[in-house]
Amino acid sequence: MSSENSVTLHGVSKSFGEKQVLDNVSFSVGRGEAICVLGRSGTGKSVTLKLILALLKPDAGNIRIGDDEITQLEGQELSRVRRRMGFLFQSGALFDSLSLHDNLALPLRRLTKKSKDEIEEIIDRVLGQVELAGDKHKMPRELSGGMQKRAGLARALVFEPETLLVDEPSSGLDRITASEIDDLLLDQKVRRGSAMIIVTHDLHGARRVGDRFAVLDKGRLAGLGRPQDLEKHENETVRRLVGG
């Protein structure tokens, strides 16, 4: 049976030592849908993304990527599923010893059998999408914060992922640059039909890009639904976080 959802979390819990970060969290995101994960700092939002990508293992619960239970996968199988996802890190996480071009070329050279020309074509295309085509020979330290975010997004797109995981796309950016990043995410969602899970504190951006909000409070999923519905939620933290 084929899953209609790109990502499904069911009863996911995670602790670090004594501290329970996530407690029995369940939600799913469908193809072409963007779900924004909101919550106060330290409520497990970024941990949720890392669990989805199997950078961390949950203590309990299941995480399905399409039909694959990612928590059970290792080695080549895990690698195959991860390639269906792109991850935009909060800091961009570009490899600082490589130029922007090589940051994008590295995974393509190592994990695909594409020719040099095909790789160059992909790099030019994704850098064009994020408006960095003229900067491909720059080192990460030569890029501004906004450019690093866009470069990180370009790298996340090289495998044309079905699902995009985005960690704080607007943190440290001015309103205009943050809005440009939101435009790029919207473009991915609308044009490519990518599923997206976006962790953010930026309510303005979340309302532009997100179809639904998942609100975490003290590690639990306190609210899940459309922003306009959550504005009238019974939980005060949910109402305050969605700006109701």
Added chain:
Amino acid sequence: MIGIFDFVGAVGLFGLRVIGSVFRIPFELEQIWRHIGEAGVRSLALVLSAGLALGVVMTLHTRGALVMFGATAMIPKLQSLGFFVEIGPLVAALLVAGRVGAGNGAVLADMRATEQIDAIEALSMDSFKFLVVPRVVACVIALPLLTVFMDFCGILGGYLSEYTLSHISLHLYLTRAFQGMQWSNFVPPTLKALVFGFIIGTISCFFGYTTNEGAEGVGRAATSSVVVSSLLIILADVILVKIIFLTFPGSAT
């Protein structure tokens, strides 16, 4: 005490994982070559200058004592034995532990703190195979080579020092230096450097790769890499010398 056992166990498993990963594809030859340049070529000037200086100093120290016994002809032999058997491997390893060990620890810890290691995993690449294994292999390959360079620089330093005092010819000095020298005086101690290289690579990568303390962890990883590598090199030296004596009895004379 439990903490020490935990640490030893964790490092042991890390080292075993390195060994297990070396023989799995991809072999990361490009990365290994790059890190041999980092660990080996860039350490060469340090090792050569240290070897030369130690060669001069060692001759100055031994000469005084040997003159009293009329045994100055033994200086070249003492010099070559000293360097090949002990000074070369040990000092080269300690120098590389300081330079390369600190570098590995700091770079990997920084990559961890800035989520670059997570990014490698997110791109479906094996970060351990890509970052750790080539660094350890590079140390294992580079250190014996650096040791040979240090040995010969030590002998050269000894010759320069002796030449200024007695005007001995290079030919005579080298003849005396290598007279009666056996392969067992040269090969096992140089191979000892393989083990030292493995220790430096593994320990420094362990501290860098496994840290999770943000920016503060970068400095701590660099310091711990140097301190623990140096200590383990000295401890391993004691054990390896004993093993060499048992395996090659001729080298004990």
